[in-house]
Amino acid sequence: MARKDTPEQAEFREHCRRWLGENRPAPPAVRLPEMAIEVSTEDHMGYLSDWQNKCWEAGLVGSDYPKEYGGGGNHGFLRIANQEMSKAGTPFLINVIGLGMAAPTILHHGTEEQKRLYLKPLLAAEEIWCQGFSEPGAGSDLASAQTSAVRDGDNWIINGHKVWTSLATFSKWMILLARHSNDHKYNGLTYFVAPIADTPGVTVRPLIKITGGTGFNEVLFEDVVISDNMRLDEIGKGWTVAMTTLTHERGAAEGAGSGGGAGVEERIEGLVALAKKTPRGNGTAWDDPVLRDRIIQVAIRANGLRQTMRRGRVEGLIDHPMRLPLQGKVVMTELMQDAAAIGMEIAGAASSLYIRDENAPDQGDWPLGYMNSYGMTIAAGTSEVQRNILGERVLGLAKSK
Template sequence: MTTAPTGGVPDAAALRARVADFVAAHDPATTDPIEFLAARFDAGLAWVHFPEGLGGLGAPRALQAVVDEEFARLGAAPSGREALVIGLGMAAPTILAFGTPEQQERFLKPLYTGEEIWCQLFSEPGAGSDLAALGTRAVRDGDTWVVNGQKVWTSLAHRARWAILVTRTDPDVPKHRGMTYFVCDMTAPGVEVRPLRQITGEAEFNEVYLTDVRIPDSHRLGEVGDGWRVAQTTLMNERVSIGGGAEPREGGLIGLVAGIWRDRPELRTPGLHDALLRLWVEAEAARLTKERLRQQLAVGQPGPEGSAAKLSFARLNQEISGLELELLGGEGLTYDDWTFRRPDGVDLAKRVPGFHYLRSKGNSIEGGTSEILRNIIAERVLGLPGEIRVDKDVAWKDLPK
C-alpha cells in the first residue's frame, strides 16, 4: 500500500496510487459489492475527510473528488445506491459531528455499505415548514425515552432500518430550545409506516406513526434540548445533497430537453427556441454555481449557500419540465405510468415527460420549502432584517396549535 507523504496526510498523487493498489487487491468484477465497499471503508477511502477508522484518512475534503474519480476510472464506482441518499448525505455527517465514538462505530460502516438504509423523521402534519414547531413528544423513562407522535413525507421509511428523529422533550421552553435528536429503530414496536400516494401515482413518501416507541438514551445524538442545533447540520447537508450534486454540462432535465430539440426539428418554433436558450443558460449558470459550492464544501461545512442551490434546482426543474411538455405538445401529455409503486429513488432519465412535470412539483417542498429557503438566503446570506417572530420567547406549550 502506498504510504502517505510526510505529515501523515496523503496528497492527490498518493491517493490515486492508494486507490489503484486497493482495486488491484479487490477486483470489483469478482468481489461481492458489499464486501468491496466494506473494505473500501476500512481502507479509509469511503469519506477521506472523515477520521481514520471511520471510513477516512483525515485528509482534506477536496480530495474526495480525486478518490471518486479514480475509482470510476478503474471501473469500481458504486452503483445502485439511490436508497442511501439520506444515510450518506444527511445521517452520516450528523453522526460524525454529534455522535459518540460508540455511535460512530456502530452506524457509519453499514450505512456506507448499504447494509442499513436510513430515513428522516422530521416533518409533521402540523409543522412542515416550521420544523421547530414539531409536537412529537419524547418523555424520559430511566435509560430510555418513550416517543409518541406522527411524521410525514418520509422517503424510504418502508425500507429503512434506522431513522434520524427530532422530538419535543421540553414543552415549557420556547420551541427552538426544547428539542432533542435521536436515532430511531424503524423495526421497534410502535413504529407504523403507511404509504402516501403522490400525484405521479407512486409512493416515494410515507407517513410514520410512533406509538409508545422506546428509544434508549444511548441512541440520542447531542445533548438533551439541543436538537435544533443538531438538526441544522442535517438540514444544511440535506439541501446540498438535493440541489448541490455534481453534474456534467447538459446534465439533468436540460439535457433531455436539448436532446429533443436537436433530434426533432419539426417541433421547433422561434418562441420555444428563445425559451430553451434562456433555460439552458440558467441551468449552466446553476451548474457552475453548484461546482463553486462544492469547492467551498471541500474546505468547510455546508452553510446557507446550499439553500440557494436547492432553491435554484427546484425552480429550474419545474420550468424545464414545463418547456418539455410545451415542446412535445399533445405527445407530451400522454401519461401511462400512473401505477402504484414504492420506488427506491427517482431516475428521471428513464421516465416519460409527464412524470418529469408532475414529479418536479415536489422539488419546491422537499428538503425545505422554497419560501423558507428564501428567508434563509435573505437573512443569512444577504444580511437583510429577519422576519418579526412573535413566538420567539413563548413556551411551546403556549403556542396556538
C-alpha cells in the first residue's frame, strides 16, 4: 500500500523542511564532487563531516536508530529525512558507506557492546567508514575472497589486499570480509570491523579512476592484529553478514541514499535542456528526430522506473515479491549510464571538453557522469550478476555457475 505520513511523521517532515531551510550551509570554496565516494580533499571532508554532524544533531540522520546507539528512536522518519534533504538539494551526507552499509549490518549482527561503541560516532560523522569486500581476485565472485584471518589467542592476524575502497584515506573503520578457513568457500568467511587509521601493517594507497579523479583506494594488510571483539557475528557467518550489507548497498544504489547527487529526473530534464540549447544545423539538437527519439526513450525508461517503484507498493499489481525490488539496481544504473551517453552525443564535438574547460557544456558533467556511471553498473554486483540473480530467483532459471 502507498505510505502516508502519520501525524508524528508529518510534524517531523515539517521540522526537516524548516531546519533545512534555515541551516543550509554556504557552498565550499571549491565545488564539491558529484558523490560522497569521490571526496578527496581534507577541506571537503571537513566541510561535509561538519554538515552531517549538524544534521545528526538536528535529528535528520539516524532518525530510526535506537536512542541508546545515538539514533532518534523513531519509526519511518529516516525515509522522510532523506526525501527532504534530497528535495532541499543540501550537500550529501559524507559517511555513506557507514550509513548505507556498516550501520544496518552492525545493528543486525553486532553485539550490544559493538552497537554502543560504533553506531553513534558513525551517525555523527565523527568516524568515517569504508568497505573491504572486493579483492584483485574476487570481484563478481566475492565469496572467493582470500584475505586471511588467522586466530591468535584473543586476536586475529589479518593479511591481504582489498580494492575499490572508497573513502579509505579518511576512514577510521573498515567492514572487512576475510577468510578464516580454506576448507569451505562460503562457510570459510568471517566478518570483522577493522581499524585502519594509524594501524600498524595497514597501507592505504589511492587508485586513480577512469575519470582521473581519486576517491577510492587499495588497502593492504600485513600481519595486522585485531581483537576478537571486532568480529561481527559468528566465525564462519561472514557470507551471511555480507549479504545483509549487500542488500543495503543495492538499495542505496537505487537512490534510496542520503540526499544530494543528480537524480534520474534531474538527468532527463538536463538532457532535454541540453538538446534544446545545443545548436545543430539551422536549429537545435532537439529538432533532430533521431536524437529526440533517443532522448524520449530514456525519458520513458525514467518514468517507467518511477512508476515501477510506485507499483512495487501495490499488492494487487505484483506478480512475484522479489521481481520489482531486485530490478531496481540494474535498471537505475543502466538508465543513468545511457542518459549520460546520450548527453555526450547531443553535445557532439563539445563532449570532448572536460571539467576544467570553461567552454564545456554543463561544466563537463556529461563525459564525467558517463565515465562515473560505470562505477554504479559494476559495484554492488555487476549488471551481469544482477541479471543472473533475476533470472534465477524470480524466473527460476538454472544457476549459471
